[in-house]
Amino acid sequence: MKRLMLVLCVGMLVACSKEEPPPEPVRPVLSIKVQALDEESLGRFAGSIQARYESNIGFRVPGRIASRNVDVGAEVEKGALLATLDPTDQQNQLRSAQGDLARVQAQLINAQANARRQQELFDRGVGAQAQLDIAQTDLKTTQASLDQAKAAVDQAKDQLDYVELRADHKAIVTAWNAEAGQVVTAGQQVVTLAQPDIKEAVIDLPDTLVDQLPADVVFQVAAQLDPRITTTAIVREIEPQAQSATRTRRARLSLTDTPPGFRLGTAISVTLSSAIKPRIELPVSVLQEVDGKSRIWVVDPQTQTVSPRDVSLISRTDSTVVLTNSVKSGERVVSAGVNSLKPGQKVKIDEDSPQ
Template identity: 80%
Template sequence: MKRLTVLVASSVLLMACSKEEPTPEPVRPVLSIEVKSEDQESLGRFAGTIQARYESNLGFRVPGRIARRAVDVGSEVEKGALLAVLDPTDQQNQLRAAQGDLARVEAQWINAQANARRQQELFNRGVGAQAQLDVAQTDLKTTQASLDQAKASVNQAKDQLNYSELRTDHAGIITAWNAEAGQVVSAGQQVVTLARPDIKEAVIDLPAGLAERLPPDVVFRVAGQLDPSVNTTAIVREIEPQAQSATRTRRARLTLAETPAAFRLGTAISVTLSSAIAPRIELPLSALQDADGKTRIWVIDTQSQTVQPRDVTIISRTTDSALLDGSVKPGERVVSAGVNSLKPGQKVKIDEDSPR
């Protein structure tokens, strides 16, 4: 009897040991995102540059061959600074010719003046004729007019010689040269571009369709391409009325709300367009799961570190995101990847690299 009791106890012990303990559900690492309400609609991002609002295209007032350039692109110049010089040979010859004509006319004027004075003295003594006096006085007036004309020609020749030097009429920065030393240019031909750096603006090219339907509350955010932390807002100053035939774009010039020091002339910028919309929730398509003809997301309980499914309604979708109704609230955290392998109430570990 005692032996039987021992055998029964041993059997019971073996049966108890043969029962497996239930395996706990593994904690699954997941990627997640915090739901945020968006009240701005992006209309696109475009590359552009910082340019001066006011630019002057300068050229010589006389034709000639450029002898030398005094400054290079990027140089800062003051008012009256010398930019370029023409070969002055032609202007110098014109000045010499005008000075020679002036000397000849001055001699004629002196002679006419003496003759008129002599005829006046003879007429006063009663031995001169009135007709001869009239002719002498007329010659004097004619010679005086020729003298004035010769003096004007000399002044004009001096101006032409001065015009062989191209100088600035205001301070600025040289942004472009369109002619080189040795090149023959005509009067008024564009030679150099001078920009005034005191007022800067952003310049971008917009698609013609977008330029025509810009909403009135559109916001332009301008940021440096190399350093996006340097940014400001802007408003439209002007948009070209006609699209460029090659690119079908219209150039837009934007007035900056502020001008950071890093926004130098020629700085490459990125301009983002956005407009206000009704608040909405947008999630990536990887956060959605289709099950039993319904669409759902997995919401994380940050206190218990567990997940629960929630049915949602999609208002619209794009190639990589979906716009949802109000079934999910801002501030909640949802799983953004790997939703097909989750179970209700499953423990999860939020990946440290996931956005928060």
């Protein structure tokens, strides 16, 4: 009986040993979808939208500003009155010039009469040639003085007109550098006018970066308050010398198009990028080092299983790695927990994984 019991126990043990092992548990993992990069970011800089053409204008005569007719931000048409000077001095100069003109006109009448009288006496043989020459010379001199007096009156009228500062083109007032009551000199900058038709992006770039910019550099321009408003731009000009205080050089960029949201003074964010040969850049956490080789774990979307794949590195930093074409754009790789995976193991993609 004891022998029979022993045989039964041995049989049961053998039967148990032939049962299949339990299946591997499904492992939740974090993953990332591979995307090839074809642009390299060179930096992000703040700037503003400005007019390409600006005019700093002032009065053509000196004087005290009597009135300022428009404010900053106002849109003005060609010929619009911007400011005026106190016209007292110019009015006095005009009256003085007009008085001189009247005096010379009276002198001309006398000179003409004297020249006619001397000519008549000379024709009758009772006048001297010398007296006739003197009378004719006085007439020519007075005529020249009359022309000079007329020119002085015209100049005084122009000076009086110059007390009014007017816009010479349609523009937007962007700055005032003088206020009512202030005494200004001729040509002193008083107001800045910007032509709103052509706008451009203006940024300050580090001097060291400017020298490294590739010829095909691309600028992505976006409004800071609404990043959905975007366009592209190319370099129009860069200052040849860096500012001593900041070691930056001002760059002016021609916009590909001008969205309505890009008003003068709009704050913008400008991203510099350059086209590069397509490459794969992934977080360094995707790598697993085995026997001196680097590999990643690729997720099969059909079977939800993982398989290892050896890869070659182009470069590596503390946070990212750049791979060769050993992985394709669109494939999904495990981005965390690679050291605990086995070939063919089923995985569950975490809902928070990047798509």
